[in-house]
Amino acid sequence: MVTAQELIYTGLSNVNGALRNGLMLKSMFSTCDQIISFSNAMVEMGRKEPYLLLFAEDMAREVALRSGRLISEVGDFVLKQGGNVLMDYNARDELLKRISDELHIISGLCYGAWRAMYWTGQRGIIRSLNPFAGFINSDQRIVEEILLKAKYLKK
Secondary structure, eight states, rough: OHHHHHHHHHHHHHHHHHHHHHHHHHHHHHHHHHHHHHHHHHHHHHHHHHGGGGGGHHHHHHHHHHHHHHHHHHHHHHTTTTTTOOOHHHHHHHHHHHHHHHHHHHHHHHHHHHHHHHHHHHHHHHHHHOOOOHHHHHHHHHHHHHHHHHHHHHH
């Protein structure tokens, strides 16, 4: 009786692991789709206004660096030779988790680059490059507040 329960438990555990891995792969596919769509949007914006690519340069470097590390890590694992070439479920889960995490980070970087390009296009390059824009806005707000209070003091 115990062996039948163990067989059923082992079988259900394997099915659960396969479903979990399938859902993780589906999520990774969705993340890759987001990366591709943000990249295509950046290419399209860069084609229309090439100066916008300057605002995505740092993020593009980081994406290239992370992608290279991810490819290297997966390649090393896949091309592993020797007696221990089979992967147990813990190593597989760990590898899938690392790949999924890196893909989410890369997706976030692509989104950030796209948003930087988008808002630079909306605001204009001069306003985006001005490092004192925040100070000017706060100074303007202070002056308006002083004028408003002065108006109430006169009444």
